[in-house]
Amino acid sequence: xxxxxxxxxxxxxxxxxxxxxxxxxxxxxxxxxxxxxxxxxxxxxxxxxxxxxxxxxxxxxxxxxxxxxxxxxxxxxxxxxxxxxxxxxxxxxxxxxxxxxxxxxxxxxxxxxxxxxxxxxxxxxxxxxxxxxxxxxxxxxxxxxxxxxxxxxxxxxxxxxxxxxxxxxxxxxxxxxxxxxxxxxxxxxxxxxxxxxxxxxxxxxxxxxxxxxxxxxxxxxxxxxxxxxxxxxxxxxxxxxxxxxxxxxxxxxxxxxxxxxxxxxxxxxxxxxxxxxxxxxxxxxxxxxxxxxxxxxxxxxxxxxxxxxxxxxxxxxxxxxxxxxxxxxxxxxxxxxxxxxxxxxxxxxxxxxxxxxxxxxxxxxxxxxxxxxxxxxxxxxxxxxxxxxxxxxxxxxxxxxxxxxxxxxxxxxxxxxxxxxxxxxxxxxxxxxxxxxxxxxxxxxxxxxxxxxxxxxxxxxxx
Numbered sequence: 001x002x003x004x005x006x007x008x009x010x011x012x013x014x015x016x017x018x019x020x021x022x023x024x025x026x027x028x029x030x031x032x033x034x035x036x037x038x039x040x041x042x043x044x045x046x047x048x049x050x051x052x053x054x055x056x057x058x059x060x061x062x063x064x065x066x067x068x069x070x071x072x073x074x075x076x077x078x079x080x081x082x083x084x085x086x087x088x089x090x091x092x093x094x095x096x097x098x099x100x101x102x103x104x105x106x107x108x109x110x111x112x113x114x115x116x117x118x119x120x121x122x123x124x125x126x127x128x129x130x131x132x133x134x135x136x137x138x139x140x141x142x143x144x145x146x147x148x149x150x151x152x153x154x155x156x157x158x159x160x161x162x163x164x165x166x167x168x169x170x171x172x173x174x175x176x177x178x179x180x181x182x183x184x185x186x187x188x189x190x191x192x193x194x195x196x197x198x199x200x201x202x203x204x205x206x207x208x209x210x211x212x213x214x215x216x217x218x219x220x221x222x223x224x225x226x227x228x229x230x231x232x233x234x235x236x237x238x239x240x241x242x243x244x245x246x247x248x249x250x251x252x253x254x255x256x257x258x259x260x261x262x263x264x265x266x267x268x269x270x271x272x273x274x275x276x277x278x279x280x281x282x283x284x285x286x287x288x289x290x291x292x293x294x295x296x297x298x299x300x301x302x303x304x305x306x307x308x309x310x311x312x313x314x315x316x317x318x319x320x321x322x323x324x325x326x327x328x329x330x331x332x333x334x335x336x337x338x339x340x341x342x343x344x345x346x347x348x349x350x351x352x353x354x355x356x357x358x359x360x361x362x363x364x365x366x367x368x369x370x371x372x373x374x375x376x377x378x379x380x381x382x383x384x385x386x387x388x389x390x391x392x393x394x395x396x397x398x399x400x401x402x403x404x405x406x407x408x409x410x411x412x413x414x415x416x417x418x419x420x421x422x423x424x425x426x427x428x429x430x431x432x433x434x435x436x437x438x439x440x441x442x443x444x445x446x447x448x449x450x451x452x453x454x455x456x457x458x459x460x461x462x463x
Contacts, residue, residue, distance in 0.1 A: 001013065002037065005046075005286075012317070017313070024061060034077060035079055045085065046084065046087055046266065051096060059086050063076055068250070073086050073259075073261040074262070074265055085261075089288035090200060090256070090287060092255070093251075094156060095252070097159065097252040098159060099145070099252070100253075102145055105117050108236045108238065109234065110235075111184075114181070114184060114185075120167075122178050126178075136157075136160070141154065142154050145158070159192045161189075164189040164193065167182045191228060200284050200287065202284035204280065204282075209224070213283070222264065225263070229260055232245060233245055262286075263281070
């Protein structure tokens, strides 16, 4: 999937119905995708994936070095040779950090102070015993996180500013003995909360570390990133033990280090130059949430079956390209945080008149060799645009090559079969009144039957 950094659209470009791929095969597919996108005029500046071990090998095959020692988070573009930055999905990294702390129980910082998961457990118990909440969202499901370990929301609410403030309040203000010595844990939680916010910025008006990176706040961000880099590299699994970024638990922590280096690189290439492409950088653009919400929409097409077969996936994929106004589930692993539309064959707006767009199959009117366009005069006489034919303004010149004639025709006819249950509209009456077949969507308003229908003999006469 391609997501625009300087726009408000995204579009899936390919899928493969396979059982698995090794690192070299994945690398070759990525290079082919970069070459095809370059031909359309799209400049790819970043590549995002999750923390699968094979993906680290892919990054190394592409030319990066995804290791804590001599870290290099960029690789050369196969055509232009320009640097392409690599991101590990911050949401996935945050879950892995929570999983590490929850599974190991404790870690140690550079000063050999303990970072203990038990303080979070004690906080939840304190809330239950008192019957009041310490201004946090911590519940039992956050403590039993392994039952819902894919939920990003639970990890973000656990490693949040509100939890750090609650622990600090209990230890220093209320002087609770069971929370004594939680300072290192509070610092750990606050640092990851700010770091995740800085890698998840999506609103130009946000403040603090949730704001996009700009010229006037870049120094604040980079000073904080340098602090995070040093802090993460000095975390250890045990007292005076091996560093976390060099252990088998390294994925989430190393992923944040990679993201930090990539954000710095993108700022230098996209914002810092005098003739820069951007005036600010919203880091949410590089999240994998855009792909996750698309997967959620595909799974929702199957109702209770959220594991579609290959045939069901292809049908849902094509339908979403035609009608993308389908929302993802609120119970999905990732929740959509911004309105970024799929650049696709989109629906037309409604006009003032109460007519239904008609397609004349008797006269064999079909899609032309290119994507057919409904101009403003036709839209003015159509209230319900069932045909879902795109406007030329929706598809940019750079992306039109991605939509072939065969794909557009297949998508159109499959969409019509779904909407009308296999039946299409008939010829238009001389008065301009639409005449529909027997199977129609009765939400459209007044419905009239074609003269060939048996119901027409006893039904209402045409106006």
